[in-house]
Amino acid sequence: NAGVMQNPRHLVRRRGQEARLRCSPMKGHSHVYWYRQLPEEGLKFMVYLQKENIIDESGMPKERFSAEFPKEGPSILRIQQVVRGDSAAYFCASSTGSGNTEAFFGQGTRLTVV
């Protein structure tokens, strides 16, 4: 089991460009969660998805941010027209979702907006 895989590990974008962050959950996991971590800060919940469904997006900014988890392929967190304030580490976690089970984290994608 390869664990939760995120790519890229590091991503540099110029202001105004788009950033696409990918997350492949652990085998057998159908629930994916995205978190943002600013330097020296905690993990802020963004969105919770199951295959083809957004369950909870209460932590997502209203504009420029979107997430999906298609039937096939990884979950994608998309940030349009990035600004410097979007620079952060973005972590994805996955779980089986059955009851309250452990969530496993990926290595994260460190986004830098220049």
Next chain:
Amino acid sequence: GENVEQHPSTLSVQEGDSAVIKCTYSDSASNYFPWYKQELGKRPQLIIDIRSNVGEKKDQRIAVTLNKTAKHFSLHITETQPEDSAVYFCAASSGGRTGANNLFFGTGTRLTVIP
């Protein structure tokens, strides 16, 4: 959603002493409380968790206590070692419509164990 508060934000202890980190939560429906350890530049990793049907759980030098009435839970690390130095996050599960766990995290405690 759930609101989790964590204290202290930083904690320094001498090697061999105990460390205690405390968290409170707001949603009385939360019933799963994991603790994660994050070393610099690495992913958060689960170190211990507790469910609402128990009040205490222990795993070697690490223990967690839960008080559902007061809505607070704590992490206790005994006989601390330098390798325990990291940022520790508590979390609570708000359950969600399907009963699955979308976790809400505290703001973290940076623990430093002084040799």
